[in-house]
Amino acid sequence: MLTVVYGGLDGIGFTLTQYLLEQEVTLAAISTGMNEDEKMEDEENEMACGRHALFQPIYSQEAFSDDTDVSDLYVICERLYRNADTSKRLQHIEQWLETVMSAASQTIKHLVVLSHLDIYGDAVGDVDEQTAVHPSTEQGHNADKLEQMVIRQVLKYRQQTPVEQVNIMRLPDVSYNSTTYDPGSDREKVISTLYQAGTNDHLSGGIHIFNVSDHQVYQNSAGEKVRFLNQKVQSFFISPKKDG
Structure with missing residues (x-):
């Protein structure tokens, strides 16, 4: 079984790659590089992993083979929140989602998406996962577009690859100055939380939202505040409807 990390060669995604390899997870790390500087950064991080038997870097959609046993898929695009040309980057993410989901040979167990709390905009009072989204910043709008796009793709492939x-x-x-995995650091706690989201078999099927505050990251308790985004679509993930 293969774990796929879109964005696994840069930023927090690369730190997640290092963490997964420590857990002896077989993974494919997909580059999000869209210019020469980004591609060079990804290649340097690839070399830092060395010739790890469980590690496969991927730079093109042609390199991703059909009939792949994908168990878990992470979409960790830190560059979406700190670079220009976000429309092209969202398109890049969408194309890769289609590539992975169309190539997967069976049900994907976990799909983990890195979003941003700016999606709530200028919400007042207590904000939890049931608070309506109302983005007002570029990061918030990008997070909203990403979440909607991921849900569209999941529903699109619900019969072929549930x-x-x-x-x-x-x-x-989601932006950190260092890509170094440092056990016990704040960054490690974030990575551990993302990892748990990709290995949590105690939640029911469907779409879940986790608001991860600094305190929750410290306590590894993001899972204590889970909400369904839309209970009406839950059945699509557990028992996909057949056309006709």
């Missing part, structure tokens, strides 16, 4: 569980992780800040 997804049992979608976990959307809304973090306060």
Whole structure:
């Protein structure tokens, strides 16, 4: 079984790749590089992993083979929240989602998406996962577009490649200065939380939202505040409807 990390060669996604390899997870890390500088950064991080037997870097959709046993899929595009040309980057994510989901040979167990708390905009009072989204910043709008696009793709492929569980992780800040995995650091706690979202078999199928605050990251308790995004679509993930 293969774990796929879109964005697994840069930023927090690369730190997740390092963490998964420590857990002896077989994974494919997909590059999000869209210019020469980004591609060079990804290649340097690839070399940092060395010739790890469980690690496969992927730079083109042609390199992703059909009939692949994908168990877990992470969409960790930190560059979406800190670079220009976000429309092209969202299109890149969508194309890769289609590639992976059309190539997967069976049900994907977990789909984990890195989103942003700016999606709530200027909400007042207590904000939890049931609070209506109302983005007002560029990061918030990008997070909203990403979440909607992921849900569209999951519903589109619900018969060919059903997804049992979608976990959307809304973090306060997805940009970190270092890509070094440092056990016990704040970054490690974020990575551990993302990893748990991709291995959590205690939640029911469907789409779940996790608001991950600094306190929750410290306590590894993001799972204590889970809400269904839309209970009406839950059945699509567990028992996909047949056309006709």
